[in-house]
Structure formats: C-alpha cells, structure tokens
Amino acid sequence: MVNDMLPPNSAFSKAVFKVIRQHIPRSQWPNEPFRGTFVPSADGLSLYATFDGLSPPYAGVATKAVYDAKVDLVLASPLAYQAAAMVKMRRWRDTFLYALVPLLFAIPLMAPLADLAMRLSIFLFVVDLAALLGTHASVLRWRSELAQGRFIAQIPPPGYKMKVSAGTPLAEHDED
DSSP, X not given: OOOOEEOTTSHHHHHHHHHHHTTSOGXXXXXXXXXXXXXXXXXXXXXXXXEESSOHHHHHHHHHHHHHHTHXXXXXXXXXXXXXXXXXXXXXXXXXXXXXXXXXXXXXXXXXXXXXXXXXXXXXXXXXXXXXXXXXXXXXXXHHHHHTOOEEEEEOOTTEEEOTTTOOEEEEEOOO
C-alpha cells in the first residue's frame, strides 16, 4: 500500500495533468494543486480516480479521462510493479489453464498405446494442475496487494511553476 502523497512535480502527477488537461477548460481549473485519489482496477490495467478541488461535472470528466487512459497511467503510477506482476501471473495462469484440458483428454487416449504413455500423460496433467494452482494463488496474492494500493497525488493546475532543485512547488502562475 502506498501511503505517500505524490507532490505536483512527480512524474505521475504530470502524467495525470497531461491526460485531463485537454478535457477541462482552463477557467475551471483551481489556482492551487488539487488532490486526486487513485485506486487500481481489479485487473490492474486501469485506475479509478476521484478529484477534490474540481467542480463535480469536471471531476467526472477527469475521472473518465483517467480511466480511459488505461495502462499509460498505470505504468506511471507507484503501483506499476504490482500491476505488471499480476498481469504476468495471469498470463501464466491462463497458459496452464488452457493446457489442462488437452492433457486431461490425453490420459484415456494414451492408455491403448502403452502403459508408459498413459503414466506420462497423468504425470504431465498433475504437474500442469500444480502449476495452475500455484499461479492462481500468486494471482490472488498480487490482486489483493494491488487492491490495497490506494494512493493520493496532487495535480498541478496549468501554469503552475515548480522549483526543480528543492522539489517544493512555488505559488507562481503564468498569465495566459
């Protein structure tokens, strides 16, 4: 679980700004950085967001824009490692799952050929079943870890200047 609040000059905050900037008119942006709370989806391929500091209609538009950005924002988020690990484990689980049925039907088909062939197919089935159960347990572990990964980021408004050296934002704005 990520407990830190990401500052406005973080890579993730800037990525969210780039995603929602085009959907919200400049007159509707607050003057100071506003908070966004982000929760990963169950599959780890997108983020759900809620924004404090935007008017409700534009907060809904920003939420939809963040969700529609899908993997691009997940990769920029602090939960990128957990999401990638879960997706990788899901692929392995699906591979073992799709190999399970042909191996199950291979057991009775190998019996007339030879006793050794049938025992080999039973062995492969059991190994595949064990791998399937192991990868599914890993998927559940990564999914629970990802579900606890709620984090907060401060989103900078347009024209917000940040001090690069100290990492703290300055309250200066461009006059556009």
